[in-house]
Amino acid sequence: METREIEGWLSRARDQMRQGNAAAAAESLKQALGRDPDDAQAHALLAFCLLDLRRVYAAEHEARQALALGPDSPLPHHALGLVLIAQRKLAAARQPLEAARELDPEDAFTLRSLARLARLTKREAEAKVLLEQALQLDPEDPDTWAERGQMALDQGAVAEAERAAREALALNPGHADGLLLMGEIHLRRGELELARDHAVLVLGDDPGSHNALHLMAAIKARGNPFLGFWWRFNNWLAELGEGRSILVLVVLYAAYRTAAIVLGGRGHSGLASILQVAWLAFVAYTWLGPALFKRLVAKEIDTVHLHRDF
Amino acid sequence: MGSYRIPDEPLPGALSRLAVNPLWPLLGLMVGGPWAAWPWFLLNGHALGSPTRLREGLALLLGFLGTVALVSTILTLDRRGVFSTTTAQLALLLVTLWKIAISYYLYLTQSRSFGLYEYYGGPVRNGALVVIAVALAEPKLLAPVKNLFVLLVLG
Numbered sequence: 026m027e028t029r030e031i032e033g034w035l036s037r038a039r040d041q042m043r044q045g046n047a048a049a050a051a052e053s054l055k056q057a058l059g060r061d062p063d064d065a066q067a068h069a070l071l072a073f074c075l076l077d078l079r080r081v082y083a084a085e086h087e088a089r090q091a092l093a094l095g096p097d098s099p100l101p102h103h104a105l106g107l108v109l110i111a112q113r114k115l116a117a118a119r120q121p122l123e124a125a126r127e128l129d130p131e132d133a134f135t136l137r138s139l140a141r142l143a144r145l146t147k148r149e150a151e152a153k154v155l156l157e158q159a160l161q162l163d164p165e166d167p168d169t170w171a172e173r174g175q176m177a178l179d180q181g182a183v184a185e186a187e188r189a190a191r192e193a194l195a196l197n198p199g200h201a202d203g204l205l206l207m208g209e210i211h212l213r214r215g216e217l218e219l220a221r222d223h224a225v226l227v228l229g230d231d232p233g234s235h236n237a238l239h240l241m242a243a244i245k246a247r248g249n250p251f252l253g254f255w256w257r258f259n260n261w262l263a264e265l266g267e268g269r270s271i272l273v274l275v276v277l278y279a280a281y282r283t284a285a286i287v288l289g290g291r292g293h294s295g296l297a298s299i300l301q302v303a304w305l306a307f308v309a310y311t312w313l314g315p316a317l318f319k320r321l322v323a324k325e326i327d328t329v330h331l332h333r334d335f
Numbered sequence: 336m337g338s339y340r341i342p343d344e345p346l347p348g349a350l351s352r353l354a355v356n357p358l359w360p361l362l363g364l365m366v367g368g369p370w371a372a373w374p375w376f377l378l379n380g381h382a383l384g385s386p387t388r389l390r391e392g393l394a395l396l397l398g399f400l401g402t403v404a405l406v407s408t409i410l411t412l413d414r415r416g417v418f419s420t421t422t423a424q425l426a427l428l429l430v431t432l433w434k435i436a437i438s439y440y441l442y443l444t445q446s447r448s449f450g451l452y453e454y455y456g457g458p459v460r461n462g463a464l465v466v467i468a469v470a471l472a473e474p475k476l477l478a479p480v481k482n483l484f485v486l487l488v489l490g
Contacts, residue, residue: 052338055341058339061363062339080343080451082342082447083341086342086343112428270443271439271443274435274440275432275435276433280363282431289421290419290420290421
């Protein structure tokens with residue numbers, strides 16, 4: 026009875042993951058783990074969901090738990106590899122992903138993750154080979170097509186990216202990564218309305234999709250240079266990671282204060298005052314920017330109609 | 336049968352009705368100083384049931400000890416006549432930067448817990464009134480303090 030119940034929660038979680046609803050899948054997996062806390066598969070799947078939800082610390086805990094409970098299964102190794110990629114520990118990520126490939130060489134998903142790692146470490150040729158292998162194993166996998174398209178787009182090959190996006194969408198017209206890739210292609214071409222339509226389609230299925238919100242924000246940033254600067258600055262800080270972003274903010278403040286003190290000390294009080302006003306304006310801008318930006322994006326999201334199966 | 340708890344999920348306790356967005360304690364630092372912001376961060380960590388509250392407590396301890404060490408060094412050097420007016424201002428800037436760095440760290444760490452706390456429907460208070468109270472009380476509270484060391488550490 027208990028085993029059947031756990032299987033039920035696991036199967037439900039897999040369906041929810043396939044639909045791209047990581048939050049709901051995580052809740053289902055919590056139910057499964059409440060009944061059997063030693064289920065390695067459930068811990069590994071939960072790690073994938075938490076990664077989707079950007080809860081990297083918890084994802085790492087779950088992946089390591091899964092690995093301790095089921096070291097002979099490829100899934101925990103794969104989950105740990107993706108967690109390490111998310112933490113930007115790219116050198117360390119290779120070992121668990123290779124271990125996952127060794128345990129299941131026919132898994133296209135693992136090859137795709139290895140390709141992503143290769144792309145991130147600037148080994149584009151290797152990434153291309155891995156994606157080709159993944160497509161040979163499963164030519165009808167829209168995820169691999171979308172990944173291949175993303176790689177082409179990053180290299181500036183827009184036409185090739187579009188071909189891959191169309192393949193992904195032909196296989197699954199509601200495929201979120203395919204739609205987002207197509208949206209990015211339109212954005213790259215300056216077709217803002219079409220880009221917006223693609224982001225909205227994804228938000229209709231998953232209003233919490235980070236990537237769709239990111240695309241929506243990028244569209245807004247392109248359309249509004251005043252807010253665009255804040256968005257790009259914020260993105261840049263987020264990419265730096267917590268420690269470095271604190272350092273950058275503190276260095277910015279230190280530079281401003283040092284300049285103001287030195288200018289004041291040398292009798293240039295007028296210049297020091299201008300600098301202070303400029304700093305205050307920057308602070309006010311960073312305070313108002315997020316609120317205005319969120320409001321603009323929220324206005325767009327108000328037009329989103331949820332998919333009836335959501 | 337209970338549900339499994341993911342390790343980053345906050346475990347709100349009896350203080351949860353005092354939970355605020357960690358942006359407010361950060362603002363408390365700007366309008367008041369560490370005397371207002373740091374205890375508030377500590378309290379908020381407990382109110383949110385933050386899984387990183389031990390780390391936050393250690394950061395606060397490090398922040399306090401670092402401030403004491405920096406201020407002591409600067410005052411000692413100043414008594415020896417090492418500083419001009421400008422270099423003294425620059426040296427004191429180090430203390431401010433240290434306090435800001437610790438507070439940013441606390442803010443970013445607590446923001447993650449706050450996001451999850453809100454997601455699970457935890458009650459959240461508006462900290463604006465406390466910030467206003469801190470801004471109004473700060474001159475009155477610190478005016479009677481004549482000890483420069485205490486003023487530089489707390490202010």
